[in-house]
Amino acid sequence: MDAIFHEKQEGSLCAQHCLNNLLQGEYFTPVDLSSIAHQLDEEERMRMAEGGMGSDEYRTFLQQPSGNMDDSGFFSIQVISNALSVWGLELILFNSREYQSLMINPINEKAFICNYKEHWFTVRKLGQQWFNLNSLLTGPELISDTYLALFLAQLQQEGYSIFVIRGHLPECEAEQILGIMRVQQQQRPKLIGEDQAQTSAGRLATLSQTEIGFNVQSDAVDEDEALKRALALSRQDIDVEDEEADLRRAIQLSMQGAVLTNASTDSSSGRVRVDSKAEGELRGNNEMLTADELRKRRQAYFDRQQQPLQSNIPSQENTTSIENSSTEVDQQQKPSL
Template structure:
């Protein structure tokens, strides 16, 4: 039964569009993974950034081109993009706006954000920023998936781990945004209509109403390891530690070991922008 459940999930995962990290183009990958298509190129986002810069320049020029603020603005590099391929939140918001989608801070007073803070599992798409790295997490059917481009592929999240990851990002200095509006439909939406991973490590097909087994460690073991690993000193290390705890659920530990070295090393490698 466990193998049957895993096969179903593996098949469903192939329906998820996923761009891996290329240079510092995490903003581009974040948007394309979130929208499940290669909708935006680096050129597209650079043009959006240039237009935002020009609008800001015009606004400042209206106050006078001989002011100190205007001269400093002209002299300094753009705050919306740089030569490495990094893009600002304003660029991502503008790009999503072109798709009739709205990017709103998770911490804002917007009534939708208040609702999301009380029930994050009811949302469909989060955009996350931490230490100059953008990534997205999207719900397909009832299954949350981490679409971080630094990973080797889409990462299926249990509801408990998803909420823990949101909390970790907030407490370790990350920024969270919610995307509101009608998301483009994808094949993954259909693939995960009923299929999802549960907190106790089982695979559930809600369409037929039964569990399909498990090949993971139990949730209590994973959470215990997470507490030990969360002693990391920097925000990035903390997120990597939380992810390593989750990955450890897929690898049985050797006798006497607190966690899987393979999982932790892979997490360190994949979490770097």
Template structure:
């Protein structure tokens, strides 16, 4: 962890984590997760650090393979399966599809909420779920609930929280300095994310079944 930058907030939070493997509530420490990943040749790198891998992730997080996020005693994983990104947060009713366009925005939102984010560096083991989703990618549903932000209507482009999260993401990457450019990027990101393919209830059921099967196989790898 120190290799990712000893002056980062993520590293300071890492040092404050309990040193025991698991507490009475069943919460695993960072050390246990780090050791478990090392068995597979994987490493945790703080998302906002001076490490070159972190800089690459800030510039284009979609090029990474997975992120592990922690807030207090809750852990969740955001990872690529096949060619698509999914939020595998156990607090959700089911895995949540995240478009490449919205991935940076979603990570910025998590940081704004106080999550510590770590890049999973290394080659993830290939599994059957990757093949399934490469051949049969999950289609986004037309319902607003399929998007990263659970908006109530299509007027989400005026949501100040969404705008603030996107600006945080743009500032982190250092790609945009002009307010006009930020506004254009915001509108484009929202437009692309709100483009949903129309599907029948039967197709939605098939997609849900396929997704559940793929995620189950992924967790078994």
């Protein structure tokens, strides 16, 4: 069907597309149709002036916009009729009493022009087959003979005005080719807007799938990162808890004097040596703690607890004497009277 001339919709120039698709060639331009419309406007103005240029009807007519064309590119049925009259073609209303009285089968006609809400399109017979040449379609649509009457009836129910084309249409290449062969249409054309919408929908669907893939990967990465952070925090909390437990045990031992009781001081190293039992409670990793290190850990623990533990510890003076003999002297403090 490449031989069939088919103008697609541009702006609101459906009247131009309708005429050119009917005549199967670029016979009319917007300028041509505008000239016809201005000519019709002038003829109407002259008829209104016959009733008096000072009349209210004439003033009202001058204030009204043109009924034959507008700025969008719409042209009236009068413009189309005058344009076709150049080719000796005539328009007859399909559902008029005049035409219906003829009882003519639509299959035996040559072409129809259809109009609904300022949209015009052509249905024409080329060779022995009918085609819908609507400019809103992506291409010509093949209409079977049995479906033609139903198609026209459906258009009438939808509010279309249908005009029968009478006269000799100009010769065209499609008429010659389809006069000796018939064509088949595997896939019907779509509306131009529908085709663009499906293309846009396909692109959006592809984009959405891509974004979903990115989001899934991003969510997986976020979950992994969150898990890693949670594990790190848990390990840190465990380390803090272990350290605080060691400090609590060390403080308790030091406050009870258990460490000092069982300890001996090495003046050369400055380290406090504890017996095996105290050493196991004070440290679990076999490391030797200096007095300064022990004091710093105590202070850090006190700071974390945010309360002065020293105020809760009763002050007392412990005097420990280390004698060379194996005799220990117990000193008891009596309360002063």
